[in-house]
Amino acid sequence: MAPNESEADDLRTGRRKAARYVVPVTVVGVAAATIGLVPALAASGDPNLPKITAQQLIEKIAKSDVQQLSGTVKVSTDLGLPNLGGLESGLASGAARGGDGSSADPTSKLTELASGTHTLRVAADGEDRQKVSLIESAAEYSLIHNGKDVWGYDSKSNEVFHGTAADGGKKHRDEVPATPKDFADEALKSVDDTTSVKVDGTAQVAGRDAYKLVIEPKHASGTTVGAISIAVDAKTGMPLKFTLTPASGGAAVVDAGFTQVSFGKPAASTFDFTPPKGAKVTEEKDAAKEAAQGAERKAGPGRQFHEPGASHKDLAENGPKVLGKGWNSIAVFDTGNKGGIPSSSGKGDLSGFLGSLGDQVSGKFGKGTVFSTRLVNALITDNGKVYVGAVTKDTLVKAANTGQ
Numbered sequence: 001m002a003p004n005e006s007e008a009d010d011l012r013t014g015r016r017k018a019a020r021y022v023v024p025v026t027v028v029g030v031a032a033a034t035i036g037l038v039p040a041l042a043a044s045g046d047p048n049l050p051k052i053t054a055q056q057l058i059e060k061i062a063k064s065d066v067q068q069l070s071g072t073v074k075v076s077t078d079l080g081l082p083n084l085g086g087l088e089s090g091l092a093s094g095a096a097r098g099g100d101g102s103s104a105d106p107t108s109k110l111t112e113l114a115s116g117t118h119t120l121r122v123a124a125d126g127e128d129r130q131k132v133s134l135i136e137s138a139a140e141y142s143l144i145h146n147g148k149d150v151w152g153y154d155s156k157s158n159e160v161f162h163g164t165a166a167d168g169g170k171k172h173r174d175e176v177p178a179t180p181k182d183f184a185d186e187a188l189k190s191v192d193d194t195t196s197v198k199v200d201g202t203a204q205v206a207g208r209d210a211y212k213l214v215i216e217p218k219h220a221s222g223t224t225v226g227a228i229s230i231a232v233d234a235k236t237g238m239p240l241k242f243t244l245t246p247a248s249g250g251a252a253v254v255d256a257g258f259t260q261v262s263f264g265k266p267a268a269s270t271f272d273f274t275p276p277k278g279a280k281v282t283e284e285k286d287a288a289k290e291a292a293q294g295a296e297r298k299a300g301p302g303r304q305f306h307e308p309g310a311s312h313k314d315l316a317e318n319g320p321k322v323l324g325k326g327w328n329s330i331a332v333f334d335t336g337n338k339g340g341i342p343s344s345s346g347k348g349d350l351s352g353f354l355g356s357l358g359d360q361v362s363g364k365f366g367k368g369t370v371f372s373t374r375l376v377n378a379l380i381t382d383n384g385k386v387y388v389g390a391v392t393k394d395t396l397v398k399a400a401n402t403g404q
Contacts, residue, residue, distance in 0.1 A: 194326025
């Protein structure tokens, strides 16, 4: 049974209340898959909690308004990208950073969550104070929002990134979903009838009683998504653990859960930050200017970097075209770059290293290359179009052939 329009509005409004931090686009694309509601009663289990329907549990998540917390989150991501000496994390970080700028810039540093297992410390005290720290073996990276200031600090390089929170810090917080709630919010953004949702017993997460909400495609054909499991705190309604498993089986693609959590008010000093002595400080406005100049230099003489083609303007204004529905949705981008994947020479050369990582395909669309992960696949065609979704290779090729 699907919620009515009023209930859907309530869900969306409730989900906006908590501060959010970033997932890689590839993960978000799947987690945001549409959801239909199938009421089911919670099975008996340990702990022994009152029975609840799936509809009631999702409403409980939407109404959750946890403003104060501190805790530790373990995030594991396994997209199945080739390692090749750190290529997986290097591509993720390099894509965001573009080879320029400060190592403390959150748009580059926190993309490391795209692969491997990481430990995060998180804290929040209302809408004006949040902190997330990425704990490494011999270093730590912290993103701090305190009032009008947003700070990023990389202890390894002793670099600091500073921005202002004119938008309440939302821009920077939205860059990196870090907690189970962040992932769950993406999974529950919209509702329709393509998905089965049920309550599947209870569990204990970080010492707290929780219900287990399981979200699955009603029709598995064509999608790479197996199931999404969300452990929901029985008392507060806040998601404590998020697990996304692929249709192919094996380890979870995304597994994010609290290992420790407290809903008390964090100490005010938690959100204090002063750049350490000798640290290199990059201001956000200067970083943006430097990035634009760097991109212009890379474009080379005669290349109109500031005057993108019509297809780029259309994409910026209208977004991608979407084919299919629900879990089988495919986003289509027209890059305007004919000839396939550009090589370092600026020509479309699929025989290079990047092209070798994909599978060559052909059809009515001409020729192209499919790049696959355990979750999201992308087809780049020689006519400049990109098809991407949490769907199988065959589904992508069929969509490119038929346009639907």
